[in-house]
Amino acid sequence: MTTRIALIQHFVFDDKNDNLERVIGKVRQVVKESKPRIVALPECFNTPYDTKYFAGYSEPVPDGPTCGRLSALAKELNIYLVAGSIPEKDGNKVYNCSTIWSPAGKLIGKHRKIHLYDTAIEGDIVFTESNGFAPGSDFTIVDIDGHKVGIGICNDMRFDEFCRVYRNEGCEMLIWPFALVASQGQSHFETLLRCRALDLQLYVCGISAARDENSPCVQWGHSMVVNPWGKIVKEAGIGDEVVVTDIDWKVVQDCRRQVHLFEQRRTDLYACERKKH
Amino acid sequence: MTTRIALIQHFVFDDKNDNLERVIGKVRQVVKESKPRIVALPECFNTPYDTKYFAGYSEPVPDGPTCGRLSALAKELNIYLVAGSIPEKDGNKVYNCSTIWSPAGKLIGKHRKIHLYDTAIEGDIVFTESNGFAPGSDFTIVDIDGHKVGIGICNDMRFDEFCRVYRNEGCEMLIWPFALVASQGQSHFETLLRCRALDLQLYVCGISAARDENSPCVQWGHSMVVNPWGKIVKEAGIGDEVVVTDIDWKVVQDCRRQVHLFEQRRTDLYACERKKH
Numbered sequence: 001m002t003t004r005i006a007l008i009q010h011f012v013f014d015d016k017n018d019n020l021e022r023v024i025g026k027v028r029q030v031v032k033e034s035k036p037r038i039v040a041l042p043e044c045f046n047t048p049y050d051t052k053y054f055a056g057y058s059e060p061v062p063d064g065p066t067c068g069r070l071s072a073l074a075k076e077l078n079i080y081l082v083a084g085s086i087p088e089k090d091g092n093k094v095y096n097c098s099t100i101w102s103p104a105g106k107l108i109g110k111h112r113k114i115h116l117y118d119t120a121i122e123g124d125i126v127f128t129e130s131n132g133f134a135p136g137s138d139f140t141i142v143d144i145d146g147h148k149v150g151i152g153i154c155n156d157m158r159f160d161e162f163c164r165v166y167r168n169e170g171c172e173m174l175i176w177p178f179a180l181v182a183s184q185g186q187s188h189f190e191t192l193l194r195c196r197a198l199d200l201q202l203y204v205c206g207i208s209a210a211r212d213e214n215s216p217c218v219q220w221g222h223s224m225v226v227n228p229w230g231k232i233v234k235e236a237g238i239g240d241e242v243v244v245t246d247i248d249w250k251v252v253q254d255c256r257r258q259v260h261l262f263e264q265r266r267t268d269l270y271a272c273e274r275k276k277h
Numbered sequence: 278m279t280t281r282i283a284l285i286q287h288f289v290f291d292d293k294n295d296n297l298e299r300v301i302g303k304v305r306q307v308v309k310e311s312k313p314r315i316v317a318l319p320e321c322f323n324t325p326y327d328t329k330y331f332a333g334y335s336e337p338v339p340d341g342p343t344c345g346r347l348s349a350l351a352k353e354l355n356i357y358l359v360a361g362s363i364p365e366k367d368g369n370k371v372y373n374c375s376t377i378w379s380p381a382g383k384l385i386g387k388h389r390k391i392h393l394y395d396t397a398i399e400g401d402i403v404f405t406e407s408n409g410f411a412p413g414s415d416f417t418i419v420d421i422d423g424h425k426v427g428i429g430i431c432n433d434m435r436f437d438e439f440c441r442v443y444r445n446e447g448c449e450m451l452i453w454p455f456a457l458v459a460s461q462g463q464s465h466f467e468t469l470l471r472c473r474a475l476d477l478q479l480y481v482c483g484i485s486a487a488r489d490e491n492s493p494c495v496q497w498g499h500s501m502v503v504n505p506w507g508k509i510v511k512e513a514g515i516g517d518e519v520v521v522t523d524i525d526w527k528v529v530q531d532c533r534r535q536v537h538l539f540e541q542r543r544t545d546l547y548a549c550e551r552k553k554h
Contacts, residue, residue, distance in 0.1 A: 114543055121535045137546060158538060160437045160476045161547045188475050188507050195472030198465050199437045230465050258398045261435060266391055269414060270438045272549035 001250045003145060006036035007207045007243040009223045009236045012048060012215070016057050019046040020066060024073055026242065031077045034244045038144060039077075041084030042209040042223075043113075043154050043179040044096070049209075050216040051132030058087035058094045062107045067099060075105030080144050084177040084207065085113065085153050093134040098151055098177060100142050108143070112136025113153035114162070124183050127217075129155075139165060139274065147249060149173045154180060157192055157206075160199070164272040167200035167262070172252045174200075178208045178220070185220025190232070198230040201255045201262065203247055211238040228255035278527045280422060283313035284484045284520040286500045286513045289325060289492070293334050296323040297343060301350055303519065308354045311521045315421060316354075318361030319486040319500075320390075320431050320454040321373070326486075327493035328409030335364035335371045339384045344376060352382030357421050361454040361484060362390065362430050370411040375428055375454060377419050385420070389413025390430035391439070401460050404494075406432075416442060416551065424526060427451045434469055434483075437476070441549040444477035444539070449529045451477075455485045455497070462497025467509070475507040478532045478539065480524055488515040505532035 008026050012019055023046070027039050043049070046066065047057040059066055066086055074081040081101040088097035096116070100109035114136045116129040139162075140151040150166030150173070157163065157176055166174060174196065180189055189206070197204045204226045211221045221238030225245050234245040256262060265271075285303050289296055300323070304316050320326070323343065324334040336343050343363055351358040358378040365374035373393070377386035391413045393406040416439075417428040427443030427450070434440065434453055443451060451473065457466055466483070474481045481503045488498045498515030502522050511522040533539060542548075 114546070115541055118541070119536050122531075137543075139546070158476070159542060160441060161542065161549045164437060164549070165547050188471075191468055191471045191475065191507060194465075194468045198468065199435070230468060254399075259396050264392055264395070265436060265438065266414075268552060269391070269416070270442050270549060270551050272438045272441070272547060274547050275545060 002246040002248050003038060004034065004036040004244065004246050005038040005040065005205060005225065006030045006034060007040050007205060007223045007225070007236070009042065009208055009210050009221060009241045009243065010045065011210045011212055011240055012042070012045060014048050014053070016046050020069065024069065027073060027077065027081070030242050030244065031079060036079065036244060038080045038082065040082040040175050040205060040207045041177065042207045043085045043177040045084040045209065046086050048216055049179040051129065054087040054132035055094050058089035060090065061088045061097055061099055061110060070099060071101055071105040071107070074101035074103060078103045082151065082175045088112070094132065095136055096133045096153055098153055100151060109140045109151060111140035111151040111153060112138065113156060115155045115159055117155045125181055127181070141166065141169060141171060147172045149175055152176050154178045157196065161272050163196050163200060165274045167202065168272065171202055172249060173203040173205065173247065176204065176206045178206050179217060180208060180220040182211060182218045182220045185222065189220055189222060190224070193224060193226050194230045194232070197226040197228055201228045201259070202252055203227055210240045228252050279523040279525045280315060281311065281313040281521065281523050282315040282317065282482060282502065283307045283311060284317050284482060284500045284502070284513070286319065286485055286487050286498060286518045286520065287322065288487045288489055288517055289319070289322060290489070291325050291330070293323050297346060301346065304350060304354065304358070307519050307521065308356060313356065313521060315357040315359065317359040317452050317482060317484045318454065319484045320362045320456040322361040322486065323363050325493055326456040328406065331364040331409035332371050335366035337367065338365040338374050338376055338387060347376060348378055348382040348384065351378035351380060355380045359428065359452045365389070371409065372413055373410045373430055375430055377428060386417045386428060388417035388428040388430060389415065390433060392432045392436055394432045402458055404458070418443065418446060418448060424449045429453050431455045431457060434473065438549045440473050440477060442551045444479065445549065448479055449526060450480040450482065450524060453481065453483045455483050456494060457485060457497040459488060459495045459497045462499065466497055466499060467501070470501060470503050471507045471509070474503040474505055478505045478536070479529055480504055487517045505529050
């Protein structure tokens with residue numbers, strides 16, 4: 001009833017190939033040492049999180065060289081690999097794209113970040129992610145050993161309606177690669193992850209890159225796994241770290257059996273619904 | 278651009294009239310000392326939070342004697358009075374009912390708690406609120422000096438879709454009387470209030486009774502005001518306390534102008550909608 005997961009909080013610098021090689025080395029190392037079934041990487045794990053890099057670092061999915069390496073790695077190690085995100089080239093567009101690989105090396109899901117981080121907070125941060133990426137338009141739910149897992153990228157988490165759809169469609173876990181700017185992390189990262197876990201009664205895993213004070217976007221770190229009771233099961237600091245823990249699916253069932261949030265929704269009064277196309 | 282609010286965190290014992298008289302005394306005192314424009318009371322401020330009391334303590338709304346006192350109090354003091362909740366008798370039914378009074382003493386809103394607290398957490402708490410109360414079926418939005426304020430009671434807060442409707446309909450603040458059991462408070466009270474404030478970019482005020490270790494339901498306390506950035510502006514401890522602070526409506530506008538969460542929702546992909554009857 002448990003599935004071991006490893007979150008790789010690694011440093012991202014401006015050498016795309018070096019980022020990829022180092023992260024592959026870490027995945028191999030954690031699999032050797034801890035035998036996780038799922039390994040998850042941060043948002044933009046092979047590129048600095050800055051709009052000026054995205055197009056130049058982009059590749060086709062799944063036919064580019066990075067995807068080739070990820071597919072082979074998942075197969076070699078017999079793991080589910082939730083490969084954070086990379087810039088995806090598709091015609092004239094570039095997407096912030098997460099690829100999810102099965103232990104057979106098959107692409108079982110692909111999430112293009114939907115809610116781009118376009119914000120201008122006075123005295124803090126100005127960032128216009130849509131200058132570098134086009135937005136996706138699909139929900140992404142993958143099956144991991146019989147459990148439905150919802151995938152989102154960073155800012156997607158801020159949209160309660162988006163997350164609610166995943167619960168309504170039966171997810172037991174959300175896996176959420178992040179590249180959250182450190183100045184924003186304090187005020188809402190833990191709160192958001194814990195509240196989504198409480199509202200939706202599922203596990204939430206957030207994976208950040210390590211904090212590099214010289215990066216164009218200084219990352220928050222604090223990769224964490226939160227259980228369906230809103231409790232942080234395990235949390236990284238800000239550095240080069242790997243978080244390993246066991247997801248106990250029984251906790252999801254226990255929580256939902258004891259607290260009937262889902263059944264007590266008043267769908268006669270309101271409902272958050274996925275729009276059909 | 279500011280409105281002063283006072284949250285009355287008072288002790289609730291089993292003498293209905295004494296509870297009412299003490300709370301009235303406190304409202305008078307805080308108005309004299311701090312001149313708030315809004316005063317808010319806890320859930321079940323005149324009855325212990327236990328199903329065996331509710332029917333016996335119930336009265337008609339707005340024609341019962343407690344409502345008569347509340348109306349006169351609001352008028353006497355020229356305040357908006359968000360009167361936590363009392364058991365409301367309506368025919369054969371009893372509701373957990375919040376009444377909201379204008380400075381003219383007029384009933385401007387009445388919220389019957391919609392999501393009753395029916396839960397059975399092993400090793401912690403068993404509570405079946407629906408043994409004492411019938412559920413309400415309406416959203417409650419009141420106008421306070423030109424600002425829309427959404428009202429909910431305790432467990433209503435746990436339902437993200439319910440809260441989302443208030444934001445979608447233009448609320449700038451949520452006022453939320455609580456009677457949260459202390460053993461549950463640690464794990465989610467602050468997280469929920471802060472996350473609703475972040476998601477919906479509005480003020481959230483939670484009002485608890487004071488903690489009485491001899492009560493049938495030991496309360497959490499920690500009444501608080503959270504701003505639209507998810508920051509706790511002011512927080513009580515667990516005792517007999519009054520929280521007074523100024524709501525700065527410009528913070529709501531500033532937050533929404535700088536971070537476009539509402540406009541960035543992908544209503545082509547999902548939407549949380551109020552059902553029309």
